[in-house]
Structure formats: C-alpha cells, structure tokens
Amino acid sequence: MKDVARVAGVSLGTVSNVLNQPDLVSPATRRRVVDAIAQLGFVRNESARQLRAGRSRTIGLVVLDVSNPFFTDVARGAETAAAENGSIIMLCNSGQKVEREARYLDLLEEQRVQGVLITPVGSDNARLDLLVARGTPVVLVDRGTEHPNWCSVAVDDVLGGLAAVSHLIERGHRRIAFVGGPMGLRQVSDRHVGAVKAMTDGGRDPGELMLFETTWLTLSSGRQAGERIVGLSEAERPTGVFCANDLLALGVLQALAGHGLRVPHDVAIVGYDDIDYAAAAAVPLSSVRQPRELIGRTATELLLDEMREGSSHQHRRVTFKPELAIRASSDMRRRRSSSARTARAARPAV
Numbered sequence: 001m002k003d004v005a006r007v008a009g010v011s012l013g014t015v016s017n018v019l020n021q022p023d024l025v026s027p028a029t030r031r032r033v034v035d036a037i038a039q040l041g042f043v044r045n046e047s048a049r050q051l052r053a054g055r056s057r058t059i060g061l062v063v064l065d066v067s068n069p070f071f072t073d074v075a076r077g078a079e080t081a082a083a084e085n086g087s088i089i090m091l092c093n094s095g096q097k098v099e100r101e102a103r104y105l106d107l108l109e110e111q112r113v114q115g116v117l118i119t120p121v122g123s124d125n126a127r128l129d130l131l132v133a134r135g136t137p138v139v140l141v142d143r144g145t146e147h148p149n150w151c152s153v154a155v156d157d158v159l160g161g162l163a164a165v166s167h168l169i170e171r172g173h174r175r176i177a178f179v180g181g182p183m184g185l186r187q188v189s190d191r192h193v194g195a196v197k198a199m200t201d202g203g204r205d206p207g208e209l210m211l212f213e214t215t216w217l218t219l220s221s222g223r224q225a226g227e228r229i230v231g232l233s234e235a236e237r238p239t240g241v242f243c244a245n246d247l248l249a250l251g252v253l254q255a256l257a258g259h260g261l262r263v264p265h266d267v268a269i270v271g272y273d274d275i276d277y278a279a280a281a282a283v284p285l286s287s288v289r290q291p292r293e294l295i296g297r298t299a300t301e302l303l304l305d306e307m308r309e310g311s312s313h314q315h316r317r318v319t320f321k322p323e324l325a326i327r328a329s330s331d332m333r334r335r336r337s338s339s340a341r342t343a344r345a346a347r348p349a350v
Contacts, residue, residue: 001042008036019044057087059303060108061141061296062101062118064185065217066093068247069275070292071119074141077296078117085304087114096185096216098122109136115303117141117296122184137306141299143186144319151302153295153318157187160288160322161194162201164242164270165209167286167324169202171331173240173268177210179225179252180217180244188217188244191272195242210238217244222251229267230259239267240330246271246278246287253283253329268330284327291320 005015010033017024018033025033036042059082063071079089090113094101098121105127108116115137120128125147128138132149140152168176178195180188192211199206212228214221222243229237229252243249249271256267263269263283271278274289298318306313 001044003040004033004036004042007039008032056112056114058090058111058113059087059300060090060092060104060111060113060116060118062092062094062104062108062116063141064094064096064119064121066091068217068245069277070245070273070290073275073292074296074299077293077298078141078300079296080293081297081300081304087304089300094119094121096121096182098124102127105131109134114307115139117299117303119143123186137303139299139303139306142295144317146317148315151299151306151315151317153299153302153320155290155295155320155322157190157322158194158197160272160290160324161191161196161242162198163194163322163324164191164272164288165195165198165240166202167270167326167330168240168242168268169198169204171240171268173238175210175236175238176208176240176242177212177229177238178242178244179212179214179222179248181214181221182216183213185217191242191244214244214248217248219247219251219254222248222253223255224251226252226255230255230261237267240270241267242270242272244272246273246275246285249285249287249329250277250281253281253285257282264328264330264332270324270330274325278325279327281329283329286327286330287325288322289325290322295320 001012001015005012010029014025014029015033018030022030061075061078065071075091082089092104101121109131116131117139119142131138138150140150142154143152144154145152165176178192183189196206196209199209212225214225241252243252249269253263253269256263261267271285271287274287278285278287302316
C-alpha cells in the first residue's frame with residue numbers, strides 16, 4: 001500500500017479509503033490510485049485486513065446436502081445478496097451429520113466469519129447459542145424457529161404436505177404413501193404432519209397413510225423405497241405416493257419404471273421442492289414448489305441487517321407459502337403435456 005501511495009502521489013490513508021470506502025475519495029484521485037494498483041500489480045492482503053478489522057468478509061452457509069439441487073439454488077440466492085454487500089459465501093456440507101456440522105461451525109468461528117446461515121441437522125441449539133453469545137449472528141435457513149436470538153427463513157412445510165396429499169385424494173386415490181426420512185429432520189416431519197392432516201381433512205383414517213421411511217433424502221434412497229413399493233402385491237400397493245423431496249420422488253419414479261409400472265396410471269407421484277429436474281423428468285413430476293433462491297437471498301439480507309443494526313436488530317421469522325405445481329406424474333390429463341399449472345407467486349408471512 002505504501003508503494004501504491006508513492007506512485008499515485010497520495011497518502012496511505014487515501015489508498016485505504018479507495019480500497020475500503022471509495023465513495024470518500026474524489027473520482028480523479030480514485031483513478032490515480034486505481035492506475036497505480038494496476039501498474040504495480042498490487043493485491044491486498046485480505047488476511048492482514050481481517051486481522052486488523054477482527055472480522056472477515058465471509059459468510060458461512062452450512063447445508064444438509066450440497067448434492068441436492070434445492071440447496072444449490074438456496075446458495076445461489078445467498079451468494080447474490082452477499083456479493084451486493086461485498087461479501088462472499090463459504091459453502092459447507094454437513095452431510096446430515098451432527099459431528100460434521102459441529103466441525104464446520106468451529107472452523108467458521110475460527111475464520112471470524114461475519115455470520116452463519118445454517119440448516120441444522122438436529123434440534124440441539126447449544127452450539128448456535130454459543131456462536132451468538134460470542135458475537136456471530138445466526139440465521140436459520142429452511143427451518144422455522146421461535147428462538148429469541150435468531151432470525152429464520154422457511155416454508156410452511158405442513159401446508160406443503162397438506163397440499164400434496166389433498167391433491168392425491170382429490171384424484172381419487174385410496175391407498176396413499178409417504179416416502180421420506182429421517183423423520184428427525186424438522187422439514188420431513190412437518191411434511192408428514194401435513195400429509196396426515198390431509199387424510200383427516202379428507203374424511204380418511206390417518207392411520208391408512210402408509211409410511212416408507214428413508215435414511216436419506218437422496219435419489220438412491222428413493223429407488224430403495226420404490227423397490228419396496230414394487231414388492232407389494234397389487235392389492236397392497238399404494239396408488240398415490242407423496243415424497244418428502246424431489247430426489248426421492250425421482251428415485252421412486254425410476255424404480256417403478258424399471259419394473260414396468262406406469263406413472264401415473266398405476267402409481268401417481270408428487271415430490272417436494274420443484275427443482276429444475278422435476279419438470280424435465282421423463283414423466284414430468286408434480287411437486288410442491290419452494291422459492292429456493294428467494295429463501296437464500298432473504299436469509300442473507302436478514303443476516304446483513306443484523307450485522308449493521310447490532311443490538312437494535314429485531315429478529316424476524318419469515319415463512320413462505322408453498323404452491324403445488326401439477327404435472328403428468330399425478331394427473332393423467334397432463335400425461336402428454338409437460339406444462340405445469342403456474343402457481344401464484346409465493347408471498348412471505350412474517
């Protein structure tokens with residue numbers, strides 16, 4: 001920086017302002033400094049800046065499964081909002097493992113990140129409470145909370161499960177199954193609660209809802225569940241299946257197709273998330289749509305607000321309403337069309 005100041009003919013403080021608060025410097029002076037930087041090939045030492053400031057420009061984002069396109073889209077929304085603030089996103093994959101999540105939280109705290117966006121694996125709040133107590137703000141992503149120290153951004157998953165199974169009941173299905181797991185994940189359990197409520201609201205015995213619990217929310221787990229469904233007799237086999245996410249639904253679809261079962265003629269399927277692959281499947285997949293990028297952007301904006309406002313910040317709980325996109329996998333009238341019923345724009349309820 002001293003070399004840049006010498007070549008540009010300005011003070012060291014002016015160079016610092018150009019790098020950190022350029023609006024404080026006149027355009028002509030700023031141009032001289034920028035030209036000197038280019039001439040010398042200067043690259044600022046971010047580690048030194050971080051040491052001096054006591055905080056990095058990094059925001060940690062800890063997700064359950066980085067291979068799930070849902071979280072990829074959430075990360076894209078978070079990245080856009082962070083970039084507008086001059087920050088970057090450090091993406092961490094917990095793999096739905098508590099111990100791995102804990103290691104990442106330790107690492108992010110050591111890196112003095114600006115804050116942490118997280119979809120927690122479990123319900124133990126102690127580690128996140130400790131982060132907040134030490135001055136690192138936390139925002140829950142894809143998970144609602146009543147915790148007084150955190151903001152959260154989520155989708156009403158009970159409402160989403162209700163919409164999915166209500167749709168199957170409206171289509172005349174008597175034997176309906178829920179595929180999802182682990183049930184310890186709040187998102188999965190809430191979607192199951194919504195499915196059970198749909199059975200009750202539809203005048204059905206909620207005990208009739210068949211449960212195929214999976215270990216993971218992955219394509220392979222969906223295929224395994226599909227094989228179990230295929231193994232049932234025709235009299236026992238569900239005619240309508242609601243899956244806790246689209247990867248599971250696509251796996252079930254693959255398994256059924258591999259055994260010659262027709263979707264939706266023999267078995268109708270509804271997924272959750274409405275990832276891009278849902279509409280592009282061989283049989284376009286009906287799915288409960290979440291505003292994925294908007295979830296990531298909103299969570300990051302809440303985190304940035306908390307960083308700016310400090311102790312005056314009012315924590316907010318933003319909950320978006322999901323919408324059902326009906327496609328060929330659950331509606332024979334749409335079997336020859338890949339078009340989806342465009343849902344109303346998601347509106348947050350705060």
